[in-house]
Amino acid sequence: MTKEEKPVPLTKLPDVCVRCATCMAACPVSRVTPRFPGPKQAGPGAQRFRSAAEASVDDWIDLCTGCRLCDTVCPAGVPISEMNMMAKAKYLDERGRTFRDWLLVRSDLFGEMAARYSKIVNPLLKKKVVRWLLDALLRIDRRRALPAYEHPTFRRWFRTRQAPKGGGPEVAYFYGCFTNTNETDVGKAAVEILEAHGLKVVVPPQRCCGIPRLGVGDLRRAREMGRRNVDFLLRTVRGLDIVFSSTSCGLMLRHEYGPLLHLPGAEELARRLFDICEYLLGLHEEGKPAATFQPIPLKAAYFAPCHLRSLDIGLPALELLRRVPGLDVSLVEAECCGLGGLYGFKKEKFAIAEEIGKDLTEAIARMKPDIILTDCEGCRMQIRHLTGLKVLHPVQLLRDALERQGEEIHRVPVESFNYLG
């Protein structure tokens, strides 16, 4: 990829595009629906027809999932997904957003509450009548299972747990909302595996990264949330590296806070941010004190999320997993799971998300794995939904493979996700 040195203003990006249409072949959405004209047409193509002074007409822009595969393949280095984001923001700013979108992007606010009352909330969310009501009133598709809440939250668990004795270099952990309230075991596994590598984990104050806001083109609020996080993270961890286990949160922190949202301090923060597997692999490769793994005789399929590929760090999880003896792990040959975060929950987009996911379902069916591993919670939800198989974060399996001194128990991967089928 030949990125231009100086950032080119949005209005000039049609000049940078060479119209090769590689992105048109990579876009999962235009592959399954003619209603989305594809990245080249919706991005640099449409830009020549837009006027900042006039109301936008491109309603199809809301069909972009924000997977960023177009950016990944563009040989000219056009930030196509950013163009789409700006167009979506303008379109939705003018047309207004639905109550559903207002509610969904605030999941970080009611998540803690829902987790506390998970014993009441979870059975409720499972009920057909509730799902039907959510579908009819809010247009949240009833065919989509909703994630269950877990109590206590990861944050509470971390605060109240018996921290291991001893020093070691410190590392900060950004867990993300979903890990905090819906998949706490991912957070626990992350902490354990970091500690097994001789690190002392600190959890700085943090808020929702704001990526759900980008999904509904609300740049202003995304920026507000980002600003708070930059403040928290820079102030408390200056000098420390920060690892994240949620690919999309990480992408938001590392790539959107700066180039898209222009938050002060974002560049300094980005230099300190690492995907957890990227970080661990670095320790292994640099010959730093690293944990060793005991054999796990399983056939695993690893899926590389779109946002991970956007991070441009290769596939560190896959490389780490290959260090686990006995684990037969191979890469799922599919582009995108289709969920697109909150996208696939929306009634009008459910069918698109399903259709995109077909490739992935077929690829997994061919592989017949015992277990599927992927870094992104959205992908995990979608793959569970599409295949009914067990899907974990790579760190959960790595944690289970840890060779502990004095422990000879062979641990099998836990069923960690309380899934509302």
Place this chain on the structure above:
Amino acid sequence: MDLQTEVLIIGGGATGTGIARDLSLRGIPSLLVEKGDFTSGASGRNQGLLHSGGRYAVNDPDAARECIAENRILRRIAPHCIEPTDGLFVSLPEDGPEYRANFIRACGAAGIDTLPLSPREALAMEPRLSPRIIGAVQVPDGAIDPFTLVVENARDAESRGARILIHTEVTGLIRDGLRIAGVRVRDRITAEAFAIAATWVINATGAWANHILRMAGLQIGLALSKGSMLITNTRLSERVLNRCRPPASGDIIVPNDTVSILGTTSLRAEDPEHYEVTPAEVTFLVDELSRMIPDLKGERFTRAYAGVRPLLQSEGTNDDRTISRGFALIDHGSCSGPAGLVTITGGKLMTYRLMAEKTADFICERMGLHVPCSTHVQRLPGAGHGHTLKDRLLRLRRQTPAAKGEILCDCELVPREAVDAILREGKVRELQDILHRTRLAKGTCQGGFCVYRLLGLLNERSKADHRGGSNRILKGFLEERWKGIRPVLWGRSLKEEELIESIYKGLFNLTPAEPGGPGGGEA
């Protein structure tokens, strides 16, 4: 085949088709012959500027008054060919405040509305303007689409009984004693030659006026002035930008649809057929216009082109910018030439309708008819069917196969349906005819990616094989395309061009035409 008509018009530009329409509205039959397609001359090779008259207000008040009058008429009769952008006359420090004061006064005298703007106001309206500006004046300039304008004049004339033959070249004038009694013509595609008898022959060939007159042993004082222009990939401004100074070269930027057109130069030309945009002109235009828009140098340009203005020559002027943009109607019979031959030339796109009116008035007077002109009130047939950029963008929504919304040209969003409609009409005979009637190949890639799609469509319609097949047409197109893009091929355009070249040469195995050879190797 021999034909007969009352009035024979030579030239399918704005003036010729305008005359055909005017005559048809007055019930006078006419036949128009054009050696290429409509708008092949200066009508299709200008800056697309709907003048307010401001440009001429100080130095040529008559031309200014003509412009503003026609400006108002064209907005009424051809709203779908016009984008009422308004224009700014921008003063830089070197232009000084004096000319600006004169300008406002002269516009007032010519009846052109002006709105003086402070630098801050002008910059708020057009942020890419130089921060050095000392003021601006808003006038009712606009952008005009000459292709649609001319095609619609022709279509309206035809629907009212006029006959039009394109790709039909005049090879000689037929004399009958002291009269011109008709013309000999040749179909440039079938090579068929025939004669057309006419009571009146109107020479509306613009820069080719003397070419026709030479067939009768005549000549008029006509200077040919080449004007070159550059097209950018995106629109630079929302309004027409002019320098507020005496008319000079490199002082106008016209927003046109998705692009902006930068112009112009003025260089004496000998031949209306053979000329090119020189590197010196390109450098000059970019340098000079970057005084108004400083970051112009980093702009991506998609094409350069030039047109030849026919300027009526008075004695002793060497600077073509000082020659009046007025027009002349010459009845050769009344000035020792053969009777029945009339030449209308000079003028400019802005005054095409007035030129047509005066010509038709003259013909009526000679025929003893008293039918008044109505082209200033009769709207063109397509009026009310404009396509704004927003409308065009919405075509992306109809791209489903069910909605038959397949898009042939991605850059300009030209749907297959638009080309189908033109083919159904049955009037087009060459690839360039289709390109004149749509915006196909006028976008960023200049047809590099869409012309082969068009050829596929033409093949389906068996339109492509009557002159040696798609391969020959494609090569012809690429040669023309190359002429336009070569002068501005640097930076980002060059990157894309490398890709396009590799597609044609590497994938399609297309080989360049051999110099002097017919067509070159076959793919």
